[in-house]
Amino acid sequence: VKGEGRGTVRFFEPAMEAQLQARRQLESELALAVARGEFRLHYQPIVNGRTGEIETFEALIRWQHPVRGLIGPAEFIPLAEQSDLIVGLGQWVIETACADAARWPRPWRVSINVSPSQLRLSDVPAAVAAALERHELDPARMVVEITESVFIQDADAAVVVLNRLRAMGLRLALDDFGTGYSSLSYLQLFKFDKLKIDRTFVRRLGENSDTLTIVRAIVNLAHNLGMHVTAEGVETAGQLAILRALECDQMQGYLFGRPAPEVRIAETDAALMRG
Ligand code: C2E
Ligand code: CA
Ligand code: CA
Ligand code: CA
Numbered sequence: 001v002k003g004e005g006r007g008t009v010r011f012f013e014p015a016m017e018a019q020l021q022a023r024r025q026l027e028s029e030l031a032l033a034v035a036r037g038e039f040r041l042h043y044q045p046i047v048n049g050r051t052g053e054i055e056t057f058e059a060l061i062r063w064q065h066p067v068r069g070l071i072g073p074a075e076f077i078p079l080a081e082q083s084d085l086i087v088g089l090g091q092w093v094i095e096t097a098c099a100d101a102a103r104w105p106r107p108w109r110v111s112i113n114v115s116p117s118q119l120r121l122s123d124v125p126a127a128v129a130a131a132l133e134r135h136e137l138d139p140a141r142m143v144v145e146i147t148e149s150v151f152i153q154d155a156d157a158a159v160v161v162l163n164r165l166r167a168m169g170l171r172l173a174l175d176d177f178g179t180g181y182s183s184l185s186y187l188q189l190f191k192f193d194k195l196k197i198d199r200t201f202v203r204r205l206g207e208n209s210d211t212l213t214i215v216r217a218i219v220n221l222a223h224n225l226g227m228h229v230t231a232e233g234v235e236t237a238g239q240l241a242i243l244r245a246l247e248c249d250q251m252q253g254y255l256f257g258r259p260a261p262e263v264r265i266a267e268t269d270a271a272l273m274r275g
Contacts, residue, residue: 027079029065034088038064041096042259046111046230046252049244056109056143058252059097060259061089081117090118094131098142100262102135108265111143111173116150120157125164132168139169145196146172148180155189162190173230178218187225194249195222199233202253206238219246 033039043057063071080086093112101110114124124144132139144165150158162172171193177183179198197218204211215231222229231243234253243251 023079026076027083027085030063030076030080030085030089033063033065034092038066039089039092039096040064040070040261041093041100042261043100043110043265044252044259045257046250047256049231049248049251052256054108055250056111057101057265058111058145058259059093059100059113061093061113077115081115084121086115086118087122090115090122090124091127094124094127095134098128098131098135098137101141102137104265107138107141109141109143109171111145113145113175116146116152116158119146119150119161120153124161125168128165128170129168140171143171143173143193145175147175148177148183148186151186151189159190176232178214187221191225192227194228194230196230196232196252197248199253202231202233202239202243203235205242206236212242215243216246219248223247 040062041059042062043059045054046056046058047053048055061073061077063076065071077086080089097110097112101108118124128139128142128144131137132142146162150162166172172190173194173196174183174186174192175196176198177195178201180186195218197215201211201215201218205215206212219229228249230250230252231239231248232252234240234243234251234255236255239253240251240255
């Protein structure tokens with residue numbers, strides 16, 4: 001048994017070593033990627049639940065890696081969050097989203113994702129204010145999406161920052177609602193403008209009657225607290241029909257459009273004009 005144990009350790013060591021090294025490699029490349037201009041923002045439409053009109057575009061970051069190609073945020077955002085790399089990266093997102101939105105042919109809102117660690121480590125309201133002014137973008141056109149984990153470390157400090165953003169005229173959205181440990185209790189700390197229902201709920205709509213009950217309860221709760229509701233990950237006409245019946249305010253998902261480079265926005269507008 002003892003021998004086996006040692007053998008197992010020896011067997012896994014090289015794989016773990018390689019994994020660790022790949023991670024370190026990615027981390028050091030991540031540190032240079034902003035300066036090298038390797039990040040891209042893709043935008044996904046968020047539409048009005050009743051009219052289907054586009055109201056907002058959510059900015060979703062991608063890394064155009066010179067060797068590995070397009071890398072999704074799930075692979076590098078957690079890595080960036082473990083160091084202060086998230087600050088520079090987050091600043092780049094704020095700056096680029098403002099610059100892009102200021103050029104759009106219509107006054108759609110732009111929604112950005114802000115990491116809790118970014119909020120803690122840097123002055124996000126100051127960075128946003130500077131970018132809005134530089135690009136002459138109306139603060140009312142910007143939405144900040146944040147997950148409830150922002151409240152875990154220092155809830156009071158988080159509330160102060162969120163209030164500063166609110167005072168500047170931005171909207172605040174609670175992202176991935178319903179997936180955390182205490183989503184409900186956090187609703188008492190800060191009044192968000194909207195809740196985004198996580199797509200794990202939307203996916204099961206129509207398959208599971210309990211899910212329908214839960215989503216209906218979330219929509220009613222949000223409305224009673226004066227918040228709007230966005231459903232994430234809407235992929236089918238069936239899901240859309242249910243969400244519309246529940247009076248969900250906004251929809252987002254592949255059914256309406258996948259995240260795409262900014263140039264698509266001009267094409268979207270041209271298509272709208274053609275009717
Ligand atoms: P999120 O904020 O919940 O973003 C929604 C994710 O769902 C995006 O994945 C989007 O591409 C995906 N999605 C949208 N509609 C559908 C659908 O109909 N079906 C399915 N299966 N997926 C859909 P993405 O772009 O890979 O982003 C993953 C996460 O990375 C985001 O989740 C967000 O937490 C984070 N992230 C993205 N961009 C940024 C950023 O600029 N800053 C920070 N801090 N985090 C970001
Ligand atoms: Ca989001
Ligand atoms: Ca989300
Ligand atoms: Ca998510």
